[in-house]
Amino acid sequence: MGKPDAEGHGPPDGLPDLPPEWGRVVVPDDASALASEAAQVRRELRRAAGRHTGHHALTLPLLVLLVALLTTLAGLLAVTWPRAGRGTDRPSPAPATPPAALTGRALPALDLVDASQAPVPLRGLLPAMIILVDGCPCPERVVEAAAAAPSGVAVITVAGGRTVETPPPANGVRALADPAGGLRAFVGQPARPGTLTALLVDRAGVVTRVLPDLGPVEAYRQDLTALAA
Incomplete structure (x- = not known):
């Protein structure tokens, strides 16, 4: 359970204690007093979202370029890679020699x-x-x-x-x-x-x-x- 601070303030009954490194937390009676802090939090969120969007904007062209490069390399390998039996994959003509038993x-x-x-x-x-x-x-x-x-x-x-x-x-x-x-x-x-x-x-x-x-x-x-x- 929460313990009261030096002025006798503490968390309501049933709620866990706050981390000690947070120091003293004061909840104002008027929520408008938190407007400046809320505006700063929104600015930080927008900057973080902008960095995230820019990262994706750069990632997509790089992925397209990588796929195109891999496709080109695969096509070159298919053309230049030596294949066993190249030139012999066409159907062979019927043999000219008749059956010996004839x-x-x-x-x-x-x-x-x-x-x-x-x-x-x-x-x-x-x-x-x-x-x-x-x-x-x-x-x-x-x-x-x-x-x-x-x-x-x-x-x-x-x-x-x-x-x-x-x-x-x-x-x-x-x-x-x-x-x-x-x-x-x-x-x-x-x-x-x-x-x-x-x-x-x-x-x-x-x-x-x-x-x-x-x-x-x-x-x-x-x-x-x-x-x-």
Whole structure:
């Protein structure tokens, strides 16, 4: 409980004692006597608020500048930082080498169609060099193959869908179409633009060689000649 001072003044009953370092505290009867002290307190509060506002006014631009600087540095790092495998993240083209197991397999009994849409059993035309022209007509390559084919070996062009490609002016070229896509499925690789795929099939219906990218005739002349044996 509070103790009275030298003049007998003390805190009201039920209130704690004031700190001794405060000294004597006198509460005037007229509150207007505290006007000067109240004005001084308000001035101190305004000065403190002004300092606080100025601090925030400077802090916001600094934060914006810092964020912009960090964003710029991050963009530079993303461009210049070496990445493993840079330049190799593009999709790789389909391999040009056909499955090794395709050679030595029997050609399936496929029915293709001619220009009049009449069915043509493919195995009835063997031995033959079958050239898939769904990626490229490439008539010059077809003419080379027809000129190199020995007597008794057919050169057959096979287009996708039901439209038969007009054969080039060469002897022994039979133009067909594969509406069901069975021959391309047998090869196991999609058509590639600008590329001819060829199968060499003997009279027994066995695939003797696959040329995923038909090149100069010298690359397959011996295999083509062997089909006539």
